Amino acid sequence: MKIMIDEREVMAYPGEAILEVCRRENIFIPTLCYHPAFKGQGACRMCMVEIIDSRGQRKLVASCTYPVSDGLKVITSSEKIRKIRKTLAMLIAGRAQASPFAQKMAGEYEVKPFFFKGFENEKCILCRLCVNACEEMGSAVLAAVSRGVDKRIETPYAEGAEECIGCKACAEICPTGAIEVKEENGQRIIWHKTFDLIKCESCGREFATPEQIRFIEDKTGRKIEKFLCEGCRKRQTAEVIKEFSV
């Protein structure tokens, strides 16, 4: 189907969200809680765009969750949208006071954050990318706990979760570095739990936890014979593939 984005006709597939089409067409829309690996969450509202329906009515929608339809008209930049993004930048910077990312964003949007009390050491913007990552890659031990101003990302009872495999996927995806990970003396401490670390057999870098290896083995049904870190595994695979090329 065809849709109009900023008066430009582009192709879209049924079931796609506006944002996905924009990403493909290189039309920039700022996002915080979106990651191509997951579905749009509609949590941060940074990706708000205006749409014009068949009756000519303008409506604000979150582009990461709004599905495309034939003949849809989208405006990705307007005074209204700019105003919303400014407010969001201000609120997020007011909350995530210890996050350079959030503070820089407030600067870019030329807003002065109102600093909320009790959030002096806060880095988290509650985008929930870590919750998604934990669900998809790990064992779903993270969730947004409590409500309102007390809402935070935590494991149940703020204790080390039995199911946690220490894969660090949550910390890797976090845009603000809000998830604390300590790695020292061959151990990793994350989410109130301590894990041993396995060394890469090739380069010696500590790269995974035994729980993680077991988790992957269970999931894939294949025994991991050789412990190789990401880089070394890639190199080894490339070596193998090289043999096949003519």
Next chain:
Amino acid sequence: MVKVADEAKMLADIREILDNYPPEERYILAVMQDMQKRFNYLPKAGLRMLAFYVGVPLSRVYAMASFYKAFSLTPKGQYVFRVCDGTACHIKGSETLIEQLYKCLGIRPGETTPDGRFSIETVNCLGACALAPVVVVNDRVYAKVMPGDVEKIIREYGGYAHEGKNED
């Protein structure tokens, strides 16, 4: 201290509640409501069993439980004093009632007496402003409560912890 027999009884109770519902995600809230009613809070074992029963991660069940104010994650007393602190009750002196309760029970809102008999909570409005100030103990409503009435009400529920009456 929780006795082993109590814990076995609790697990049996949890199982009984779960047995009333099919193992589907949509019954999570209903099960939690039943648990809250039975135990006055949501026990850890209960949430764990519920998550396993309906097949969702514990984190999601815990997130739901922590979201709703109707659920408590820490043990609540046998008798929960809900003191209304809405506008009308506040003006009519609900703070004095909370203070009086503290004098009698030695606990503040959100706390439970060590013997596990009494808890105090504040609520924002019970919708009975004409009866201000209102105190609700479990399901019983006390209207136009004066500070002097607080002791009487506590006595209706077997006296207060400070007297040490209920120590085994």
